[in-house]
Amino acid sequence: GQNIDQPTEMTATEGAIVQINCTYQTSGFNGLFWYQQHAGEAPTFLSYNVLDGLEEKGRFSSFLSRSKGYSYLLLKELQMKDSASYLCAVPNAGNNRKLIWGLGTSLAVNP
Amino acid sequence: ETGVTQTPRHLVMGMTNKKSLKCEQHLGHNAMYWYKQSAKKPLELMFVYSLEERVENNSVPSRFSPECPNSSHLFLHLHTLQPEDSALYLCASSQGGTGGHGELFFGEGSRLTVL
8 A cells, every 4th residue: 555654743943953754655656745835825845856865945955765765854944934734745656646645744833 | 826726715505505616727737636635634636637638536426526627727516515525625736747747736725614
């Protein structure tokens, strides 16, 4: 089967660094997505990793290890506006039009 | 502003009502999606349209009926819903090929409450 696991909640302090982990099980692999969703708003795309390694995009970086079925999202210099839910998703191995989603990690950034 | 607009943003309906959700995308994408988002559950894909043809129907009850009259518009027709259908319904679009899954652009969702 296919499955995604993420921590349910995390708390961090403004200005700090936080790492949000995602582990996945899938029979085939076609990349991994991270989305951000603020309360009451639409999810928005953050990153897509298909090769191993770290991809940096400003304060946000995403890492992938295909051999370990593992990814993380790294948020640096945290700001209050980073308080949101972070969703990890992978395309279904048998049907690329379908994404398998994690439950999301709710991040609270405190002053 | 993501380029995907959904109306209405909030909808309350009785179990015997018929209503429709509307989605419009201004991005020139070739695929549109309906997702259901409920508390404590992952996003659930309901329907996918590619070039106006339904290519995915994820075992959704027939009380949900999608319609895609053109590549920019997507509707979800609702009738005789159940209270457990109360959720946030998200529309999304992407520019993906037949084999790939491109980045999704979501609308802000329609919050549905079924009484």
